[in-house]
Amino acid sequence: MRDFPSCFGENGVQVADASCSNVSKVSQNLVTCVYKCKLFGQSCLITITWSKNLMGQCLSVEIDDLSSQCLCKVDVKPSLFTKRKGSKCLEVNSRKIDMFWDLSSANFGSGPEPLEGYYLAVVCKTEMVLLVGDLRKEAFKKTNAIPALSNAVFISKREHIFGKRVYGTKAQFCDNGPVHGLTIECDTVGVSDPCLVIRVNSKMVMQVKRLRWKFRGNQTIFIDGLPVEVFWDVHNWLFGTAFGNAVFMFQTCLSSEKLWTSQIFSDPCIPPWPCSHESKLPGLGFSLILYAWKNE
Incomplete structure (x- = not known):
């Protein structure tokens, strides 16, 4: 690997x-x-x-x-x-x-x-x-x-997705749990103040305004009653090349205990995301990594 x-x-x-x-x-x-x-x-x-x-x-x-x-x-x-x-x-x-x-x-x-x-x-x-x-x-x-x-x-899935303003995929966040429709919406063309929206089964679960100031960050949402930590890095969408990609990680988490990596990444598309302890409960500790590429 x-x-x-x-x-x-x-x-x-x-x-x-x-x-x-x-x-x-x-x-x-x-x-x-x-x-x-x-x-x-x-x-x-x-x-x-x-x-x-x-x-x-x-x-x-x-x-x-x-x-x-x-x-x-x-x-x-x-x-x-x-x-x-x-x-x-x-x-x-x-x-x-x-x-x-x-x-x-x-x-x-x-x-x-x-x-x-x-x-x-x-x-x-x-x-x-x-x-x-x-x-x-x-x-x-x-x-x-x-x-x-x-x-x-x-324990983890990595996927490349493509779109112009809306990027979609399917995701299952716990063992034997339902499969959800996951969409990421962000219009960066001709917009002075872009906004990032994440939906699960068409329902908005997260919104980030003033994206040019918050192009990297994390926020907790709830899916199937479980806390899911969402990390995003859209630097390349806003400040990179026309064909740059954004990176999203959805990490299921139950415990607040996290071990942050000490490595400082020089590549802006890879933020220093945490190394979460794997939960002892079935189906937790799952990471979904999405690379969102803009279609030409």
């Missing part, structure tokens, strides 16, 4: 991106999801990256230890010339795990991440370590696996 640096530890999570350059939008068309799992009794991070290019959707799966040391990685390119389902035997510290996927019936929207009709499974010693997708019965039947004693925890 080299392009997704973090201060992941046994008790801490922070997510930030160091590669915030103005590269082509083709390479930005990706979604990265990180899960904390158990392999051979040890905690690990499984990173799933969905990307899209001219050949079609692609998939990358990487397994890291908690020090971000890559243990193994596999790339799946389900283009017109390769199969959209299959399996792969991986080796982690001289021990084997299996990965199964089926994207043959996957339904994709405008983004690279499938919406439905698929599964991706990681199996270790007949246990289903990680299962992503809605075809759960098909996955268990194919793998002959049993549910793992320790459930995988979805």
